[in-house]
Amino acid sequence: MTAAILPVASGRATAAAFWRKLRRYPLLGLASVLVSAAASGSAVMVPILLGRLVDLVADRGSTHDLLRIAAWTLVAGLSAAVLTGTARWLVAEWGVRACADLREEVLDHALRMDAARLEAAGSGDVASRVTDDVEQVTDATQLAADVFGALVTVAITFAGFATLDWRIALAFLVVFPVYAVSLRRFLPQAEARYAAERRAVAVRTQSLLSTFHGARTVHAYGMEDRQGARVEQASRGAVDARLKAVRGFLWFANVMNYAEAIGLTAVLLAGFLLVRADASTVGEVTAAALLFHRLFGPLGMLLVTFNDVQSAGAALARLVGVADLEPPARRGGDRPTTRPPTSVVATAVRHHYLDGPTVLHDVSVEIPAGESLAVVGESGAGKTTLAAILGGVFPATGGDVLLGGRPIQDLAPDELRRVVGVVTQEVHVFAGTLADDLRLAVPDATDQDLHAALKLAGADEWVAALPDGLATRVGDGEHPLTASQAQQLALARIALVDPPVVILDEASAEAGSAGARQLDLASAALLADRTAIVVAHRLTQAQTCDRIAVMAHGRIVELGTPADLIAAGGAYATLWAAWHR
Amino acid sequence: MAEANPTRRLIGEMFRRQRRGVALTAGFWSLHQVCEALVPVAIGLVIDQAVGTGSTWAMVWSVLGVFALFTALTMGWRTGLWFLSKAELEEAHVLRLQVVRRVVTGRGISTERQTGELLSIATSDTQNASELLEIGSRVVSASLGLVVSTVVLLRIDWSLGIGLVIGIPILVLALNALGPVVERHTSAKQESLGQAAGTASDLLTGLRPLRGFGGVEEAARRYRTASRTSLRANIGAIKAGSAFVSVSTFTTGLLIAVVSALSGWFALRGRITIGELITIVGLAAFLTDPVLNLAHCVFQLATARASAARVAEVLAAPERAASGSTPAKTGQLVLDDVHTAGLDGLSLKVDPGELLGVVTTEIAAADAVTDLLAGARVPERGSVTLAGTPLQELDIADLRRAMLVEPHAVDLFGDSLREALRTDDGQVDDGAMTEAMTAASMTDLGKELDHALLDHGSNLSGGQRQRVAVARALLADRPVTVFRDPTTAVDAVTEHAIAEGVRAHRATGGRATVLVTTSAPLLDRCDRVVFVDGGRVAGTGRHRDLLDLPAYADVVLR
Structure with a gap:
């Protein structure tokens, strides 16, 4: 299609615009952050308590102490459950509220858009933004809530490491340069690929929309094959663009998995040396290894969802692109009761x-x-x-x-x-x-x-x-x-x-x-x-x-x-x- | 549940089509799950054999082992995801095309869905439905992960192993019981999101008229209302989902507390080693993964099934009007004593080679004639036949080759004039195109067939669009062609030129042409005009002769 496409906001502008929407709910935001931190905190308590258990067994402690640790594990698990659910709800509600505000603003601005721009872009592009992109962004808020939870968990887990042994915590830091290097390589490529995917999807939407709209004409000519082929071509384009994006992502995921292996080895190696030098206990190393192992979940989640978050980000950029269009000034005024003659x-x-x-x-x-x-x-x-x-x-x-x-x-x-x-x-x-x-x-x-x-x-x-x-x-x-x-x-x-x-x-x-x-x-x-x-x-x-x-x-x-x-x-x-x- | 069957059949077909991709994904993801299950075992081994003993060689082997394990783990996951992505995208593509084909094939479907809703079914619902493939693969791999962990546990201590073998399925089943609650909220959310999208696309489609009467403010307010309704449903779904997460997190927390307390007690009593304790605790922590994974599948299943049901509904929707299998022959087109809304016993014949005008005093009668000829309506009494066979008994594809009813509302397809004019895959030379364009008086669009068309011809004026439609119909060159008010947005001079052009273009080879119109220039070129008043024939003859009827003149000469 030769249609000129509407503006797409830059990454920075997108983030800033969405942050402005989020800031409209300060209480919800504060509660989300606090409850998420508390949820991760209680979740991190569990492996630390398990490490204590290992030490207790190694030191041949009493059954009474064992029961005490078990009771605390249960309490930590229970509060983690309640808090995790609550955090998920608060963060997601925060996100969907911001999202609802945004989609309303997008439609509002689309309706008021400069006529020449609208004619040039075609209604398909705008329609795809207020349906497809809005849906993708709305669906992604739950995901974003999970990502947010995972990020908090990573931060709290790191703090958990520090309470065990700062040297093991240092070993854990090894993963970050690996992440940083691969992100630097991955992000620019990913951005281009996801943007290309969104464009392909917009073309597909336009093709579907004109087909459904003109169904009567397709019937009249019996040209379902021809029209079907047009849609197929547009849909195939979107599939290919998506697969290209997935391929890039898989490379990234591979590096990320090796980063986990490097991190785990570093933690175990540091533990090995520390225990041999009698500077740490087997229980602490166990707790550290288990903590790190627990991070696989949130880190993996961040990985798996990176794909969706990226493409949701591209969708969001398209929404913000419309939302940031300057709407013509609105001035109110009462409806005049009489009709003045006007030349x-x-x-x-x-x-x-x-x-x-x-x-x-x-x-x-x-x-x-x-x-x-x-x-x-x-x-x-x-x-x-x-x-x-x-x-x-x-x-x-x-x-x-x-x-x-x-x-x-x-x-x-x-x-x-x-x-x-x-x-x-x-x-x-x-x-x-x-x-x-x-x-x-x-x-x-x-x-x-x-x-x-x-x-x-x-x-x-x-x-x-x-x-x-x-x-x-x-x-x-x-x-x-x-x-x-x-x-x-x-x-x-x-x-x-x-x-x-x-x-x-x-x-x-x-x-x-x-x-x-x-x-x-x-x-x-x-x-x-x-x-x-x-x-x-x-x-x-x-x-x-x-x-x-x-x-x-x-x-x-x-x-x-x-x-x-x-x-x-x-x-x-x-x-x-x-x-x- | 009456609609469960088409949905289930659709899901069955999806898995059959993508069986190879799903099998490969399940295989590789199982490998990944097994490796994941082995990670805590490896940690336990390393702590037991290397960290605990301080042996350097053991530590070297440990490092190598960890890397080997991770290589298998990451390879399994990546390869699985690649096959899954391919299968999912392919399946969504296949479903999307099926939906499109269903809507555009034959006489279309009778559905209450708006265009915006159909769009959302063809895009997001097909995509959500294809996620069923992921769920299938995940269930297989998560189950295998569970089995491997259980085997490891049974080897360490059979009583713990048995406890988990019995306990975990109970937990999963208990979590499953919450599924319907979540499902209800999720489908309410999807429904309201679809409605909001429908509202948005409706308002945007009518944006030009909307701006003309100053309805933008109110339109924005209506969308806000729809968006707020959708927001409420969304928050409801979030709360249900969060409650579900709380319950599942709690069950796994309980599992870990009980397992660690028991295995700690066993270790204190020397029944198992510290390494085995770590493995058990690690495995218990890992077990939450496949369990949560399975629970999450339940969760996702709700959305995916609701989407699959919507896709299945469109695919299984009844035909708008019936069609038969008799091959169509060209011949006389006859309406015999037809009764339907707007018509009260209309009879008329169209002979091959004839250019016939149909004038009606009421719009309803013109609509009825057009609908009947298009086969979109079946008469209550009387019959519409082509070469002696009622239209609804003819093979639809065959009928479309024999007879074309060009709709009044112009829809153009493709991104160039050439594309917009072509309606089949046969060879059409530029000469034939130019001829049809000239007949439709498309002179102002120039001779460029590659003239770019924006978004189904929105860069053309109403009159230009009508002339492209006329040229398209002439180029399609059916034995019978019916036009409904084809020149209403065209100026008087051009209208005369089109009338001449259509007449000349359709003159040879026994082609019959019906013009349902009140345009004098068009009617003046007709061989014969049928005047319909009060739903029945009130006069037949040449245009100029019929002008003597005051009622006819009143409709035609305005």
């Missing part, structure tokens, strides 16, 4: 997409408050781009747009949408009840408001006929709505918001001709008393507007009332003749 003025508007050619050249047009302007022209003439810019969907690369005399970029997003409503080419029925779908536009709308908006959009009859009325569940996999019903919902949402300016882009066109007439009536009702810009494909729709702008190759070539344009015998007159032929 729309564009002066010398130019636009090009990313590195693409210029699609609008110095377009200037003025629509006085309450008037309607139809924009007609061939496909690719720049109609949709002009409509999107006038509606503030994305900013133009040059020129000025004034809404009610104010520069469009000075309006905060919330305010902008109260001033201008845009019905896009794409129509989407949001999952949930019909009322939920409409309330996305105005959350506090009453049922009466909803019915009024539906009536305006000409949808009141079929909604009343639905099994559960407004409570009918619609959207993917639920009660199916026809294209024109979906389009009516789109109009009803705008009616609910009740903005002074409305932009209709192919509103009745996309629904299919069959329902176009009903939709024409609905949009006419919506546009009454409003400043309106209509991207018209049906010339009948253009005819009903106050003025018409004919566009060609990114410029307005004709502008005037329908009657004037037909009389002038220019491009519009030719179109109109073609329509009436």
Whole structure:
């Protein structure tokens, strides 16, 4: 896929961002650290007590002392059990809470993302981040909790060594240079491999998403083999990337295992020399060896999970990449009760997409408050781009747009949408009840408001006929709505918001001709008393507007009332003749 | 449990497919477990024979022995993990493709799942389900580790050995009993996580319209609600999991305390040596590993099984509409006295070579005609036949070769124009492609077939997408092709050009074309137009003649 991918945060930025999320729960964090330390402490007591047992046996101690040690072992085991469970719970809860905050921020920022960036990246990448990556990071929090526990255990065990004999503790330190050297070699490679894996997974997600979305088309052509092969290729890419990452990890694991062997040998060798020099006891060496052996568990855990932690880290970096995108400033403000008349003025508007050619050249047009302007022209003439810019969907690369005399970029997003409503080419029925779908536009709308908006959009009859009325569940996999019903919902949402300016882009066109007439009536009702810009494909729709702008190759070539344009015998007159032929 | 059977069958198939990888993993991991079990034995031996005696030679042998043991240990683990990774990834890949094939094959499946949920099934559930292979390998190797430790213990002291042989299975069984509790919480967690992901993907799919009406704020709030629900379920699962860890840690702690007290007592009484004591204590500590490992498997099993059940549900989902096995022949397409929602006794015929327009006053009627021809709907009364055979009795793959119903909602696939236009693997030369593109008036997209398409054609305008779809349908060149409102996002001039192009392209070789539309330019080129009003035929003839009917003119001339 050639889609430009969204930003991915650096390792440092990722860590910093996640730490900020963790810091929001200081009490939970403190409790996690303390309980984890206490849990590891009690767990470490067990081998130390076993070492005492060996010494006791070697010194031919009493049964009474033996029972005492056994009782302490039991106490240590019991408290380790309770504390380990509690620590696991606290740490994991700490992690998932931070994670929930993060995923909400990611979606929030994805929803508000700069439009040009979103178009370039494609919805697949964002979707893969808020589903796949979020799930991976959420699942990894339990793992991270275990890793955290293991790290605490390693630290506490080292302290345990020190209580036995500092020289044996020193021998234990031998493992760290080995770890350090192999980590230095492994980490940079691993980072690149896991990042490559995440990219392959994003491509796979995009491929799956478009396949599930277009299942009907695949059925129609019976091209399951062809589409299956496309998905297979994407999925295979992800498998290969993963195996590459695993191979690198196995090398690392191998070195780690040898580090354990070196550490154990060092501990035993030091013990051997110390016991021979009578500087230590067999029991202490036993305790040290057992302590070290106990470390295999947590160290192995760190090893095994390193893979998952790394790839979760890559997923986290992708989340933070989106979360760190600067969202446009949000300024609140009450919903105005009246609708002030608002004019729309564009002066010398130019636009090009990313590195693409210029699609609008110095377009200037003025629509006085309450008037309607139809924009007609061939496909690719720049109609949709002009409509999107006038509606503030994305900013133009040059020129000025004034809404009610104010520069469009000075309006905060919330305010902008109260001033201008845009019905896009794409129509989407949001999952949930019909009322939920409409309330996305105005959350506090009453049922009466909803019915009024539906009536305006000409949808009141079929909604009343639905099994559960407004409570009918619609959207993917639920009660199916026809294209024109979906389009009516789109109009009803705008009616609910009740903005002074409305932009209709192919509103009745996309629904299919069959329902176009009903939709024409609905949009006419919506546009009454409003400043309106209509991207018209049906010339009948253009005819009903106050003025018409004919566009060609990114410029307005004709502008005037329908009657004037037909009389002038220019491009519009030719179109109109073609329509009436 | 009605769904247990497909799930169990699926799990069986998974293990059969990956039997070699699973067997190799189990083998190598068993080697690893045996070596792990021998590590405490080795420590005991070294302390007994070298540290205790102070013999340098014994110490040298000890060091060599430790390294040999670790070499075997690490090799076993690594090789096992490699085979496992391969098997797991391969199996997840196979399952993923099966899910995709199930959704896109034939007439698709009837499912309540949203696209986002299907995505999550095809990605995370297939992956979780494939972890069953790991669980299988781990159970085998952990059991072997237990057996070896038990044998070593029995050789040192039979009474301790017997105690462990009886005690440990009881502990594992007791821990198993907690499984369902954990499972319930885990599946609740997975479910709510899936729903939150579904919400997110739904909102992102509708992002452009959402921004248009200013619903971003509310959308973010809805996702937060879903995310908080998921968080609560997640914390519930964490608590259940932690309780389980506490209980299992406690049982192993108890085991160590009892074993060490008993063996300490035996050692005091001289029944065993200090080295043997260390080995026993070390082994008792090691034993917790395979026991916990087995317990952890129970834990993981819950997630993996829940995922496998979801995958199995999709794979076993019923066909959206039935299909038969009669080979499709081309011939007359006939709707005979069809009754269904929107239609009330509609009869019409499409002859080979004909370009037929269908105009309906109601959208429901147009939907009904399109659905019936696509085979997505079976009439309540009456029949839809191709060359005399009802559509639902025809072999689906065969039918798709004979007849194409291009959906109105355009979905494009592939990352280039060439890819988007091709619908089968047959050889298609660029000339045929250019011809189809010209017929669909795709002049503004240039002549570059390698024109890059972003994310299923999102860098094309609505009109461009419709024209690519028309070109794709023309290129597929089926004996019968049905278009539903193919030019609604196209300007008037281009619409005329497409009408000419479609007519010319479909004119030869007895190809039949049906245009379900109200577009005058398209209808004007039809050989015959059927006007459907009130669910039945209200007029048939040339477009220009039908214009005399006021109801027809009202629908068509707007």
